[in-house]
Amino acid sequence: MRAIPYLIYLFCVAMWVVIWRDVTSIFGVTVNVPALFVLGVALYKEEMTTVWFGFLVGLVMGAAMPAKLGWLAISTAALALAGYHVKERINMDSMWAKVSMVAGGVLIHNIVILLVVQPAGFLTLLWSSALPGTVYTTLVGWLFLLVKEGVVTWKKIKAIF
Amino acid sequence: MTWISHLFNRYWRNVHFISIALLSLLLLVGGGNVRGVVSSVLVQVFYSPFHIIKSTAVDLSMVNGENQRLHLKLAEVTTELGRLEELRRENSRLRAVLGFEPPSGYSMLPARVISVSGDRVPIAAVINRGTEDSIVVDLPLINEQGLIGKVVSVGPHTATVQLLTDPTHRVAVRVAESREMGIVKFRLDGGLILDNFPIQGTLAEGDLILSSGLGGIYPPGLVVGTVARVERPEEEPFCKIQLTPAASFNSLEELFILRAVAP
Numbered sequence: 001m002r003a004i005p006y007l008i009y010l011f012c013v014a015m016w017v018v019i020w021r022d023v024t025s026i027f028g029v030t031v032n033v034p035a036l037f038v039l040g041v042a043l044y045k046e047e048m049t050t051v052w053f054g055f056l057v058g059l060v061m062g063a064a065m066p067a068k069l070g071w072l073a074i075s076t077a078a079l080a081l082a083g084y085h086v087k088e089r090i091n092m093d094s095m096w097a098k099v100s101m102v103a104g105g106v107l108i109h110n111i112v113i114l115l116v117v118q119p120a121g122f123l124t125l126l127w128s129s130a131l132p133g134t135v136y137t138t139l140v141g142w143l144f145l146l147v148k149e150g151v152v153t154w155k156k157i158k159a160i161f
Numbered sequence: 162m163t164w165i166s167h168l169f170n171r172y173w174r175n176v177h178f179i180s181i182a183l184l185s186l187l188l189l190v191g192g193g194n195v196r197g198v199v200s201s202v203l204v205q206v207f208y209s210p211f212h213i214i215k216s217t218a219v220d221l222s223m224v225n226g227e228n229q230r231l232h233l234k235l236a237e238v239t240t241e242l243g244r245l246e247e248l249r250r251e252n253s254r255l256r257a258v259l260g261f262e263p264p265s266g267y268s269m270l271p272a273r274v275i276s277v278s279g280d281r282v283p284i285a286a287v288i289n290r291g292t293e294d295s296i297v298v299d300l301p302l303i304n305e306q307g308l309i310g311k312v313v314s315v316g317p318h319t320a321t322v323q324l325l326t327d328p329t330h331r332v333a334v335r336v337a338e339s340r341e342m343g344i345v346k347f348r349l350d351g352g353l354i355l356d357n358f359p360i361q362g363t364l365a366e367g368d369l370i371l372s373s374g375l376g377g378i379y380p381p382g383l384v385v386g387t388v389a390r391v392e393r394p395e396e397e398p399f400c401k402i403q404l405t406p407a408a409s410f411n412s413l414e415e416l417f418i419l420r421a422v423a424p
Contacts, residue, residue: 014207019215048177055181063203066196070188077181 006053009037013060029132031140034061035109038076039102040144042083043092054080071116079109095145102141107134254305254415261305261417264380269417270294272302275319281349283410284327286310290418291318299378301419307384307407308332308372309416325353325385326410333376334385336362337369345370345385345404353386355402360393362400370404380419 016033024031034057042050058076062069083105092098110130114122146152188196263269272288279285290296292315302309302322310324323330325347332345334355343358355370368388374381386404393400 011207011210015211018208018211048174051177051181055184059199059203060207063200063208066193066200069196069200070185070191073188074181074185077185 006041006049006056009041009053010056010060013037013057014063017061017064026136029129029136032106032110032113032133032137034058034076035079035106036102036137036141036144038080038109039083039105039141040148042080042105043087043098043101047081047084050080050084051077054078065117068116072113075112075116076109079105079112082108095142095149095151098145098149099138099142102145103134103138106137106141107131110134110137251414258305258415258417263417263419264382266422267380267419268422269303270296270420272320272416272418274413274416277413279324279326282326282347283413284324285313286322286324286413286416287319288322288416288418289319291316291320293317295420296320296418301379301383302416303383303419304408304413304416306409307386308379309408309410309413311378312418322416324410324413325406325408331376332379332385333373334370335373336364336388337371339363339368342373342375343402351403353404353406355388355404356399358400358402360398360400364388364391364400364402366391380421 013034016031020033021030038050038054038057041053045053055073055077057080058073059069061076062072065072083101086101086105090097090101092101107130110133111126114125114130118125143152188199261269270290272290275287275289277283277286286309288302296312296315298312298315300312302311308325310322310327310330312320313323314321325332325345328347328349330347333342334345335342339362341358341362341364343355345353345355347353355364358364366388370385370387372379372381372383372385384407386406388402389405390403391400392402
């Protein structure tokens with residue numbers, strides 16, 4: 001039963017890859033939802049859960065690219081492990097610390113994905129895709145954290161109106 | 162067995178890491194078959210449901226777009242069909258008119274009805290000919306069916322026609338067979354009637370009524386209508402005769418103005 005939420009997360013990643021990635025892209029810049037899921041789990045769950053989840057997210061991400069499957073799995077698992085250890089070693093009480101961790105993690109993951117999937121034209125894609133994608137993903141992650149941490153609630157939104 | 166369990170518990174973290182590393186290594190160096198199998202399983206389990214949803218949504222969107230496009234096309238084709246049907250009818254009308262000859266000593270000028278006025282029945286029509294076409298008041302108008310009326314006022318490019326169905330309009334007529342005469346007029350409550358026809362006159366249902374030419378406006382021989390019903394009241398000097406107009410006044414379109422040709 002404990003695995004069910006993670007299974008749902010994996011299906012969410014698949015749904016993003018198949019349906020939402022193109023729909024939510026802005027001028028070709030996309031949200032790195034797999035990295036957000038992995039870092040979200042790293043922030044709130046235990047080490048082994050995080051690493052296995054990262055590994056599986058990498059597999060789901062790379063399902064359509066068999067040649068890159070191993071690289072994506074191990075790099076996403078490494079992101080999960082790094083995220084978990086950053087959380088363990090740095091005080092993550094403030095929202096900005098969490099957002100900074102998400103931004104850093106997403107940037108590294110975007111760069112690794114670029115190196116794995118499209119090494120040719122790396123520098124061009126770094127500026128045109130990886131960096132804007134990091135900003136876009138960080139904004140989405142920040143919104144998620146606002147809701148998760150209770151800073152923004154439905155009650156508060158209703159109170160505004 | 163206890164020591165194995167103890168060893169596993171002590172190094173469980175490393176076991177996990179080693180497992181992940183080995184699996185990753187397998188995927189990296191395992192060759193195309195291993196990666197292919199793993200990839201196809203993952204695609205089947207995780208991607209297929211969303212592929213189905215996406216393709217269904219795309220299909221629905223395309224069908225919707227196609228449906229809208231076809232609706233638009235249908236409207237265009239229906240409009241075109243209506244226009245062609247109108248042209249077909251006009252063509253058959255004009256074909257009927259083609260062999261139509263004016264009365265002797267007259268020429269025909271074709272005219273098109275611009276508008277028709279009248280409350281319960283049409284009593285006047287405006288045509289697209291006027292003084293610019295040498296049209297003057299009192300010129301008679303006919304169509305291929307029969308007598309229509311006469312011009313009562315003329316503008317530069319249009320003229321107003323008093324139709325046979327105007328209750329104030331009178332036409333001197335005669336019965337085609339017996340040559341007996343009468344006056345045709347229109348009553349809103351009784352339709353087209355033949356008035357002033359003596360009770361002892363020779364007349365039967367179906368007889369053709371033609372203009373007599375005695376009124377000075379209409380040339381003789383124009384078809385006005387046919388006798389629909391004849392009543393001969395004993396106490397009255399005249400018959401009550403109802404006529405069916407030769408022309409259909411509810412569908413006037415192309416008319417002909419009759420102009421006398423100088424001998």
